[in-house]
Every structure is written in structure tokens, then in C-alpha cells.
Amino acid sequence: MAAGPHGTPTLRDVAEGAGVHAATASRALNPATRGLVNAETARRVMKVAETLGYRPNPMARGLKTAKSGTIGLVIPDLTNPFFPPVVRGIEEVLEPAGYSGLIVNTDNDLLRERTQVDLLRSRQVEGLIVATALVDHPLLEQLHRERVPMVMVNRRPHGFDVPSTVPDDAAGVALAVEHLAGLGHTRIAHLAGPTTTSTGGVRARAFRNAVRDLGLDDDPRLTVVCHRWSEDAGAEGLRTLLDGDAEFTAVVAANDLIALGCYDVLSERDISCPDDLSVVGFNGMPFLDKLGPPLTTIAIPHQQIGAEAARLLLDAIADPTRSARSVLLPVTLVVRESTAPPRRCAGAVR
Amino acid sequence: MAAGPHGTPTLRDVAEGAGVHAATASRALNPATRGLVNAETARRVMKVAETLGYRPNPMARGLKTAKSGTIGLVIPDLTNPFFPPVVRGIEEVLEPAGYSGLIVNTDNDLLRERTQVDLLRSRQVEGLIVATALVDHPLLEQLHRERVPMVMVNRRPHGFDVPSTVPDDAAGVALAVEHLAGLGHTRIAHLAGPTTTSTGGVRARAFRNAVRDLGLDDDPRLTVVCHRWSEDAGAEGLRTLLDGDAEFTAVVAANDLIALGCYDVLSERDISCPDDLSVVGFNGMPFLDKLGPPLTTIAIPHQQIGAEAARLLLDAIADPTRSARSVLLPVTLVVRESTAPPRRCAGAVR
DNA sequence: GTGAAAGCGCTAACAC
DNA sequence: GTGTTAGCGCTTTCAC
Numbered sequence: 238m239a240a241g242p243h244g245t246p247t248l249r250d251v252a253e254g255a256g257v258h259a260a261t262a263s264r265a266l267n268p269a270t271r272g273l274v275n276a277e278t279a280r281r282v283m284k285v286a287e288t289l290g291y292r293p294n295p296m297a298r299g300l301k302t303a304k305s306g307t308i309g310l311v312i313p314d315l316t317n318p319f320f321p322p323v324v325r326g327i328e329e330v331l332e333p334a335g336y337s338g339l340i341v342n343t344d345n346d347l348l349r350e351r352t353q354v355d356l357l358r359s360r361q362v363e364g365l366i367v368a369t370a371l372v373d374h375p376l377l378e379q380l381h382r383e384r385v386p387m388v389m390v391n392r393r394p395h396g397f398d399v400p401s402t403v404p405d406d407a408a409g410v411a412l413a414v415e416h417l418a419g420l421g422h423t424r425i426a427h428l429a430g431p432t433t434t435s436t437g438g439v440r441a442r443a444f445r446n447a448v449r450d451l452g453l454d455d456d457p458r459l460t461v462v463c464h465r466w467s468e469d470a471g472a473e474g475l476r477t478l479l480d481g482d483a484e485f486t487a488v489v490a491a492n493d494l495i496a497l498g499c500y501d502v503l504s505e506r507d508i509s510c511p512d513d514l515s516v517v518g519f520n521g522m523p524f525l526d527k528l529g530p531p532l533t534t535i536a537i538p539h540q541q542i543g544a545e546a547a548r549l550l551l552d553a554i555a556d557p558t559r560s561a562r563s564v565l566l567p568v569t570l571v572v573r574e575s576t577a578p579p580r581r582c583a584g585a586v587r
Numbered sequence: 588m589a590a591g592p593h594g595t596p597t598l599r600d601v602a603e604g605a606g607v608h609a610a611t612a613s614r615a616l617n618p619a620t621r622g623l624v625n626a627e628t629a630r631r632v633m634k635v636a637e638t639l640g641y642r643p644n645p646m647a648r649g650l651k652t653a654k655s656g657t658i659g660l661v662i663p664d665l666t667n668p669f670f671p672p673v674v675r676g677i678e679e680v681l682e683p684a685g686y687s688g689l690i691v692n693t694d695n696d697l698l699r700e701r702t703q704v705d706l707l708r709s710r711q712v713e714g715l716i717v718a719t720a721l722v723d724h725p726l727l728e729q730l731h732r733e734r735v736p737m738v739m740v741n742r743r744p745h746g747f748d749v750p751s752t753v754p755d756d757a758a759g760v761a762l763a764v765e766h767l768a769g770l771g772h773t774r775i776a777h778l779a780g781p782t783t784t785s786t787g788g789v790r791a792r793a794f795r796n797a798v799r800d801l802g803l804d805d806d807p808r809l810t811v812v813c814h815r816w817s818e819d820a821g822a823e824g825l826r827t828l829l830d831g832d833a834e835f836t837a838v839v840a841a842n843d844l845i846a847l848g849c850y851d852v853l854s855e856r857d858i859s860c861p862d863d864l865s866v867v868g869f870n871g872m873p874f875l876d877k878l879g880p881p882l883t884t885i886a887i888p889h890q891q892i893g894a895e896a897a898r899l900l901l902d903a904i905a906d907p908t909r910s911a912r913s914v915l916l917p918v919t920l921v922v923r924e925s926t927a928p929p930r931r932c933a934g935a936v937r
Numbered sequence: 938g939t940g941a942a943a944g945c946g947c948t949a950a951c952a953c
Numbered sequence: 954g955t956g957t958t959a960g961c962g963c964t965t966t967c968a969c
Contacts, residue, residue, distance in 0.1 A: 247945095247946055247947085248947060248948095249946080249947095257955075257956090258955065258956050258957080259946090259947080259948095259956095260947095260948075260949085260955075260956065260957080260958095261954080261955055261956075263947065263948060263949090264948090264954090264955085267948090270948095270949095273954070273955090274954065274955080275954055275955085278954080278955085292705075292708070292709040293709070293946085293947075294650070294711065294945090294946050294947070295710055295711065296646045296649040296650045296655065296711060296945090296946080296947090297650050297945070297946030297947040297948090297961090298946080298947055298948075299646040299947090299961090300644070300646045300647050300650050300945090300946080300947075300948095300960095300961045300962065300963090301946085301947050301948045301949080301960080301961050302947085302948070302949095302961085303961075305646065314675075315665075315671040315674060315675060316671045316672055316675060316873075318668060318873070321665040321666045322666055324665060324690075325664075325665060325666060325692065328692070337689060337706075337710065338690075339687060339689070340688075340690060342675065342678070355642075356687070358642070359642040359643070359645065360645055360687065361644065361645065361646060497874065497877055500877050523666075523668070524847065524874060524878075527847055527850050527878050527879070528874075528877050528878060528879060529877070529878060529879020529880060529881075530879060531879075597961095597962055597963085598962065598963060598964095599962080599963095607939075607940090608939065608940050608941080609940095609962090609963080609964095610939075610940065610941080610942095610963095610964075610965080611938080611939055611940075613963065613964060613965085614938095614939090614964090614965095617964090620964090620965095623938070623939090624938065624939080625938055625939085628938080628939085643962085644961090644963070646961090646962080646963090647945090647961070647962030647963040647964090648962080648963055648964075649945090649963090650944095650945045650946065650947090650962080650963075650964095651944080651945050651962085651963050651964045651965080652945085652963085652964070652965095653945075
């Protein structure tokens with residue numbers, strides 16, 4: 238039986254088995270060129286390929302075509318529950334298109350990001366899906382100048398136009414504020430995300446706008462910026478807020494991790510949620526319904542964000558001249574037990 | 588300036604730039620063969636490569652050497668918080684070794700698993716790290732017969748010898764049972780994992796052993812097998828237990844998700860945890876400390892399990908004749924608020 | 938120590 | 954419709 242030197246059958250084995258030239262076998266096996274081949278011949282080739290268990294060698298093909306069939310996924314940390322569903326969404330559209338994703342973690346370290354992107358490029362990825370965008374992001378700007386096909390997920394950089402799929406941050410924050418206002422809260426605080434990220438900035442601005450639109454107290458002291466998207470930073474933020482001299486009965490956290498950080502401070506200072514303080518998160522992480530108390534949050538369509546991003550990237554690869562489309566995905570308010578009307582009797586938290 | 592037809596400099600560009608033959612440049616650039624080259628020449632070649640920004644094309648190299656520098660990671664579902672840290676552990680050792688991981692999700696579907704493994708093999712992965720092992724697993728057995736280098740993580744199949752890294756399930760369950768016994772529980776139930784998985788079986792046997800060793804009530808009605816490692820299955824399991832006629836004051840869940848399923852039933856039936864029922868999980872998922880109540884669990888070293896697996900696989904690739912080592916990793920009990928002494932006054936749960 | 942030559946497995950002109 | 958030829962970028966004998 239035919240087989241290459243490494244055991245696996247090669248295209249030539251198939252060709253010989255079918256009594257045709259390798260080129261003909263190649264044409265017959267590729268759906269795109271199959272039409273160029275006599276239907277009968279094609280059938281025979283395919284049959285031989287089947288019985289031999291032939292699988293094309295993507296490295297040989299890639300060497301010839303200068304295409305690897307891989308896409309780089311640049312993620313801060315796969316361990317953050319935000320990303321796995323996004324990745325699944327991405328792969329869900331990459332796979333049928335014949336692409337595979339290559340995941341790298343940057344740990345939010347710009348140096349490491351550079352190295353990892355280099356690694357991806359040396360592996361000849363055909364494009365990048367980037368979840369680590371900062372407002373000011375020299376590396377991404379450089380890649381953009383070099384015409385590397387790429388799409389941003391969740392956040393995007395400023396200063397240059399690049400396709401992206403992001404949740405409707407402004408609508409989400411408005412939903413959260415309206416929900417709290419509807420419960421009777423008038424002094425609502427915001428634990429904003431880092432201003433180095435577009436999401437941090439957009440959500441903070443949306444917060445001020447929502448507060449003003451609803452005629453609530455628009456007190457600048459009620460916004461504290463967290464320097465990271467983490468529990469620690471959230472805890473620190475809430476402590477700052479509590480130690481300040483502005484009263485508030487509810488807090489809109491810029492994401493779920495920041496909200497979780499609040500939970501730590503609440504038990505630390507014996508503040509009851511939602512009795513003393515209502516808390517809203519953002520993202521809709523898994524298992525939020527099992528928390529004590531279950532966290533009210535803005536749910537975003539993780540998987541869809543990923544899928545959309547992959548589609549945009551495939552488009553960009555197919556037609557690099559196409560201008561950068563961006564997709565805004567709808568979010569929903571999920572009400573749970575971390576939000577309730579403010580206490581009548583007692584005053585605000587202090 | 589020199590550059591290949593696709594813009595990136597090739598080995599020949601470097602060779603020309605350094606005034607040597609491509610073969611010499613190749614030798615100079617590869618640390619393993621650098622000794623064969625005049626030190627001065629080598630230095631010059633490397634300098635030119637540096638200034639040209641040369642990056643070897645892994646597809647060309649792979650085509651020649653029949654090595655892809657990639658490892659397939661076969662995972663049920665990346666969305667399960669168990670796996671991301673394992674993946675990080677894997678990549679932490681793969682990366683410095685010059686390998687990249689290619690992740691696929693099987694969704695616990697054997698057909699899909701076959702397709703995905705095929706995909707990995709067609710991408711010429713040099714080995715597999717498999718987290719989906721079933722006790723009886725024809726596909727894995729076949730791969731084993733075909734001498735595909737592979738390592739199991741977390742679970743392992745029966746019937747053939749294959750390297751694996753698994754947590755010390757027996758010790759973990761013993762720790763859990765001892766903890767509960769120490770609190771005064773004598774009638775402890777077990778929500779076992781699927782018997783199709785080694786972890787399910789091992790933990791269930793360890794449970795019976797621990798109960799007997801401690802002289803507690805060894806009642807077969809106190810073990811219920813969940814048919815999946817999921818919240819749903821856990822909820823269903825606890826309902827079966829509660830609807831049965833055996834009394835118990837504590838339950839050891841075979842993993843955290845099953846324990847989370849219990850939480851649903853507790854609120855559904857207004858049973859207080861830990862007052863009416865103590866619950867222990869297994870795995871040490873993130874955010875367990877924020878649950879209501881925070882879950883006592885057996886923490887396993889996810890990242891280390893992954894790292895160890897990657898090391899075993901690299902060894903197996905380097906020396907395929909080497910016999911299958913397996914690594915058992917230590918686990919620890921993390922006590923939180925879901926466990927407490929059984930209630931004096933009231934009887935057991937019913 | 939270095940160059941020449943061949944070839945990994947595939948695809949894409951180009952010829953017939 | 955099919956075969957011929959050449960070559961993607963690299964490594965690796967084999968000479969010298």
C-alpha cells in the first residue's frame with residue numbers, strides 16, 4: 238500500500254492509486270477546482286483518497302499558497318470567564334471556514350503582548366482578533382499600518398479605523414441606571430473601569446449622561462476610577478467611595494469583577510447588600526446567580542461578539558480593501574437580588 | 588533590500604546579505620547546528636538576520652522536518668472554568684519549548700471529538716493532551732495503537748497504559764469526609780460523578796472507603812450517581828437523595844458544578860446550608876468564595892496539572908519508547924461556610 | 938567550515 | 954481534461 242516516508246499517504250499516493258497525475262488529484266480533491274476535472278476521474282480520485290485515508294498536508298499547502306489557515310487570538314487572560322465564550326463564538330465561525338484559532342495570553346503586559354504577537358506572526362497567522370486593545374495602543378497602530386488584517390473584540394483603540402465588535406456599553410449603563418432609578422435610588426455611584434480602555438471611558442461617560450438624563454444627582458465625587466478590571470481594583474474603588482464624603486445608595490460597577498470586589502468590602506465593613514447598598518455589574522459572567530446575593534448585571538452576548546468578530550475578520554482577509562465595519566451588539570439587564578429599593582429609615586451609606 | 592515575494596525576508600535573503608550559502612545561514616541560525624559553522628560567520632549571519640527582521644517560516648521548516656511545533660489540546664468545553672487554568676499551565680511549558688497549543692472543544696460529543704481530533708491530526712500536531720478521557724474510550728485506544736504521543740489530564744481511560752496527570756482524587760475525598768466527620772456528621776451522602784469517567788469512579792470508591800475507615804454509617808442509599816458533571820445533574824442528584832428515605836446531614840459532591848446544582852435545590856426547597864445541610868465541592872473553581880454560602884471544596888492545582896501534562900508529552904515526543912509515567916498531584920481542603928456541625932435540635936434532612 | 942543539490946507535499950502556470 | 958514543470962522556504966545529506 239502506498240504511503241509517504243512518514244507513514245501518512247501523500248497526494249502522489251492517491252494520484253498513483255487512481256492512475257492520474259498528482260496535479261489532477263489535487264484538482265479533483267479541491268472543491269474549488271473540481272469542475273476542471275472529468276467527473277468520473279474526480280470520483281475515482283476521491284474514492285482512493287477516502288480508502289487510503291488521505292489528509293492533505295496543510296504545511297505543504299501553506300508553503301505553496303502562503304496561507305496558514307490560522308488566526309491569532311490575542312487575549313489578556315483565558316482564565317477570565319469573560320473570554321472563553323467569546324473564543325467559542327470565534328471558533329464556531331472559524332471552523333467551518335477551514336480556519337483554526339491560535340490563542341495567546343498577554344496578561345495585560347505590553348511587552349509580553351509584543352512577543353506573543355510576534356510569535357503568532359512567525360506562525361504565519363492570516364489575521365488577528367484582538368481583545369486587549371487600549372485607547373492608546375502603539376503596537377496595534379503599527380500592525381494596522383503594516384496592513385495586518387485584524388478585528389477588535391470588546392474594546393477598541395482610538396486614532397485609527399479598525400473593524401470591531403463591541404457590546405452596546407452606553408445602552409447597558411443606561412439600563413442599569415434606569416433600573417436603579419426605578420427602584421427609587423437618586424444618589425448612584427459609578428466604579429469606572431480604567432480610562433486606558435475604551436470600555437472604561439465609554440461606560441463612565443454613559444453613566445454621567447444617564448444620571449443627568451434622569452435628573453438624578455450628578456455629583457462628580459460619585460465616580461471613582463478603578464485602575465484595573467479586577468476584584469482588587471473594585472474593592473479598592475468602593476473603599477475610596479465609602480471613605481469619601483458623598484452619600485450614595487447604589488453603585489454601578491463597570492464590570493462584574495469590579496462588582497465582585499465590592500462584595501469583599503461589603504462583608505469586610507458589614508454593609509448589607511441590597512439593604513444598605515445596591516450593586517449592579519456588567520458582562521453577565523457565569524454563576525452570578527449563585528452569589529450571595531445573586532448579582533444584578535448587564536448581560537452581553539459573549540459568543541455572538543466572538544462570532545461577529547470572526548466574520549468581520551474573514552471578510553477583511555477576503556477583501557483587504559474593504560473599509561472597516563464595526564458591530565455594536567445589544568445587551569440586556571438581568572435583575573437579581575443585589576438591587577432593591579433604598580432603605581427608607583436609614584440614610585445613605587457612609 | 589532583500590525580501591521574498593510575500594514581503595518577508597527569507598533565509599536566502601539573509602544568506603545573500605551575509606555573503607554565504609543558504610545552507611550555511613541555516614546552520615548558523617539553528618543553535619543546534621551553529622557549532623558546525625565558523626564563529627565569525629555565524630555572528631555575521633545572525634546579525635544580518637536580526638537587521639533584516641528575519642523569521643524562519645515554520646511551514647517550510649515543518650514540511651522538511653515533518654514537525655509542526657504544535658500540540659493538540661482536546662477539551663470538552665473551554666467555558667467550563669476548570670479548563671482555562673489547565674490550559675495556561677500547559678502553555679506555560681509548551682511555549683518555552685517552542686510549541687504552540689491548538690485547542691478544540693468536543694462538547695462531550697464523541698462524534699465531534701473524532702472530527703476535532705481528525706482536524707488536529709490533519710494539522711500535523713505532534714502530540715495530544717486529552718481532557719475528555721472516558722473509562723471506555725475506543726478513539727483514545729485507537730490513537731494509542733497508532734502510537735500518537737498523548738497525555739491525559741484529570742481523567743484517564745482503562746485498559747491501556749498512557750501517561751496522565753490527575754489530582755489525588757482519593758486523598759481529596761478522604762479530606763472532605765474527614766472534615767465533615769470532624770464537625771460531627773455521621774450520615775454523609777455522596778453525589779458521585781458519571782461512572783463513565785475515571786474521576787467519577789475513583790472518587791466514589793474513595794468515598795465509601797473513607798466512610799468505612801472513619802466508622803461512619805456506610806449506607807449504599809447515600810450515594811447517588813449523577814449522569815453528567817453539571818449543575819443540572821447535581822440538582823437532580825440531590826433531589827433524588829432528598830426524596831429517598833435515607834437521612835443525611837452533609838453531602839460530598841464529586842465536583843463543584845454538582846455542588847452548585849445542590850445550591851439550586853436548597854433554595855428551591857428552602858433548606859438552609861450549612862444549618863440543615865453541609866455541602867463540599869471538588870476542584871476549587873474561581874469565585875467559590877463569593878457564593879451564598881461560600882463553598883467548602885477540595886482545591887486542585889489546575890495549572891500544575893496542565894504544566895505536568897505538557898512536560899510528560901514533551902518527554903513522550905522526545906523519546907517515544909519511554910514507558911508511560913503518570914503523575915498524581917496533591918490536593919488541599921479549603922474550608923468555607925458551606926460546612927458546619929450538624930444541627931443539634933432538628934434531625935437529619937428529609 | 939562551506940557549498941551544491943535534492944526534496945519535504947502541494948499548487949499553479951503552462952502546455953498539449 | 955490532464956500531464957509537465959517549477960517552486961514555495963527550509964534542512965540535510967554529500968562532496969569538497
